[in-house]
Amino acid sequence: MSGEGIGFGKAILFNEHFVVYGIPAIVSAIGKYTIAKIEPMDKSGWTLNDNRKATPRYKEDKLDQQKKSINNIIKKMGIDLSKKGIEITLDGTLYCASGIGASAASCVAIARALSNHYGLNLSDEEINEVAYEGELAYHGTPSGIDNTASTFGGLIWYEKKNPIIMDKIKIHSPVEIVMGNTGKVANTTAAVAGVRERKEKYPDKYKEIFDRAENIAYLAKDALNEEDYKELGKLMNENHKLLQQIEVSSRELDFLVKLARDHGALGAKLTGGGLGGNIIALTPGRELQDNVANAIEKEGFQTVKTVIGAVKEGV
Template sequence: MSELIDDVHAGFEQRFGGKADGVWSAPGRVNLIGEHTDYNDGFVLPFAINRRTFAALSLRTDRHVRVASSFAEEVVEIDLDELSPETVQGWAAYPLGVAWALGQDGADLAAVPGFDLFLDSNVPVGAGLSSSAAIECAVAVALNDVWRLELDRRALVGVGHRAENDFVGAPTGILDQSASLLGRTDSAIFLDCRSFDTEVIALGLDAAGLEVLVIDTGVTHEHANGGYAERRASCEAGAKTLGVGSLRELTVDDLSRARETLDGETFRRVRHVVTENARVLDTVRLLREQGPTAIGDLLDASHRSLRDDFEVSVPELDLAVETAQNYGAIGARMTGGGFGGSAIALVPGHLVSQVQVALDGAFAEHGYAHPDMFTVVADDGAHRDA
């Protein structure tokens, strides 16, 4: 990580001709289990990972804002007074959306100066590891510090969520920002998306001799696309038809009534969310009582539900999961919103290389591009680095 801090300092100087006031960072995340439950007021169990986005930032003496990054050539410039979802497009909407959202959530943007910002990251883009939330949360903690806003972490979760939903236009829940801001080493964050209550759950992966292998299929996805929005709309329609405020209010015992009431597709969407909430609760219980070696079957069941009921998997993700299961993983599933991105596999440490070799062979045999594979550990959330 020290190399990335040096890189983001150097990038800032190259683009803006001076030194940054400081560097802040925020992690991407892996969602261990609990997919598409967050915007249904349900339960999720993500953890922050040791892949981070770094934000070098300096305050200006005027109202101007300039943002640049290692992954785009242009420097985007705008005045604070002109910030709106209509005036900013592309990658710059993520950091600038945070500044706008801080104003929407109570910060007096008329009383703060502009800034120069440079971003660098080793969170893969489009891999389902929430590179977008890593940007939002790094910028949120940076501006919270330099503008002296004194917002707590829970408030910053709301800022990042508003930026992604209302500025970028991606109808996501609060899972990603919560993991990026609240993460702890060797722990997952058990989040109730209705009450916003959180609890740190020890993972104990190292003690159990287990690794989390990320398999990035290279199939990119966009949260703002129609598939994600359609799934959310189906969930809302199902809840309305069944007479509940959100699918969180349903249990597995309600599924027989749902089957009789809903059309086939809407029922499958509802069944995924209801059973996935139950799987999250079971995973938390097993982690507490037996440790991570006991949760493999729940990961496998989650993937089947996402593939068959929610229909957000793709052939590359299914191949990654099946191959990992066949060559030593105790459990595997797609992670993230779907339509591409990554799978995760919970693998005994001594079998990681065996699983990787098998995946290389399977992807080549099917004519798919070589997957990017790496292990991750649970890391701390967003903070100031320098």
């Protein structure tokens, strides 16, 4: 018997990094996903065929973390591979790069595929918990936001409190975005550690920035509820400024953000860990989406044209 599972990619719309400290963040599943397939094999242990398309060096750089992640997932699920092992195959429409939730999508997809393969019938909540264990191998102290978006889909308001606060934000239909890839593999763990260090060193400066980030989250939630994308874009621009102030942007990210805005994006910012990876540009309507994507591609960068608010396979 074989098992299959999917996990969505994601884009953080507001407050990556700030979310680690309990500031609300808004994240969306995007219409691209990873598929995991599990096949039984006669020998013990597990093997992996990773057929996902990826930024150069992405898969090589993440290999050790990936092995640890899969072991975490198998351990958390209580699966014994000492007699009969499994072959895991990863594929799908999600292009692997930093800032797009590739690691979380693979964790969710593998957890779902294992659940199906072994007839465990895990709920989405349980899949999310398992995927978080997998994410620990990639991010050290992940907020949990990536695996949550990857598991549940849609738009999510997320607060890392105890217990975690997670609310769906409903929009009538998914909205077009462009993600622009710097081509640099980001080290999220290093970025998170750097913010922590500077926050301890400059508490007053950082308190001011963090307070503004919190305010932006509430304004952005209102803008989404009202589907006021002009306002949402302005808030994305302001959020990027705060991310620059906490030093997680980069020359390439800032270049792509400016390029997207100059070609009509309603707003643009880095998305994910920063220091590389992707930007997200808000481009409602296919025409605007094409214009912005073409401008980025002309400069030699790769893009993903997709949507926020994705709730089902292949949106």
